[in-house]
Amino acid sequence: MKIITNNPLVLKWFKEKFTVEYIECDYMGILIKCRDYIHKNYKLLTHPLSGSVKPNETPYKSILLIENDILDLDSLLLIEKAIDTTKKFNNNFKTPNWNENILNDFQIIDFDLLNNAVQNINFVR
Template sequence: MVIITNNPIVKQEITNKEILHKDITYIEILKECRNLIHKGYELLSHPLYGSVKPNETPYRSIIMKKGKNLDTNSLILIEEAIATSSKFQKNKMTPNWTQKVTDDFKVIDFDILNNTLQRIQYI
């Protein structure tokens, strides 16, 4: 299992999983996941989870695992997520939030990721 993220809290707080932390945009995180899917990885978490719109938050963390072949379901899902996120960004770019607001978005992303990790362990 690997977590692809641009959220520094994830890198700091989750030490028992492989973390691929990059200082890139939300859409670039999705594209990084797409690249991994082409290398045989599969999505374990939905790329558009939560109720925060893709043009509202700058942070995204996605859980993946190494598979054996190209997982077409993961590829379709990530391509749709990229298209949806691009559409939202085209309509309204992510605001230049204050530090307090971006800190809140980091916590929201981390909390959703942490809860997802707990649920995955029970499946």
């Protein structure tokens, strides 16, 4: 499994357990990077728009992928829709310049979503 993230908290907690690709970019950058991996036969294990925080509200996003044998069309459609949705949100309202406390809260939300997904995936396997 591979984690694509721009969240330093996710990097800190998961770098010893998984391959973590940490990228200093915005939410959209994470989606585009995941789309690149999907074109290289990776499959989404977490939804690119998971959680109730809108893509233009938080700067942080972490997505879990797994290598696949073939191009997963469901993952490709899902990431493309997520990119379109994020563009629409960003056109209507840009992500604010949050203070450090709020940024820390968003890191924890993103970490918690990913951690719950990892726990569920490991439980099923």
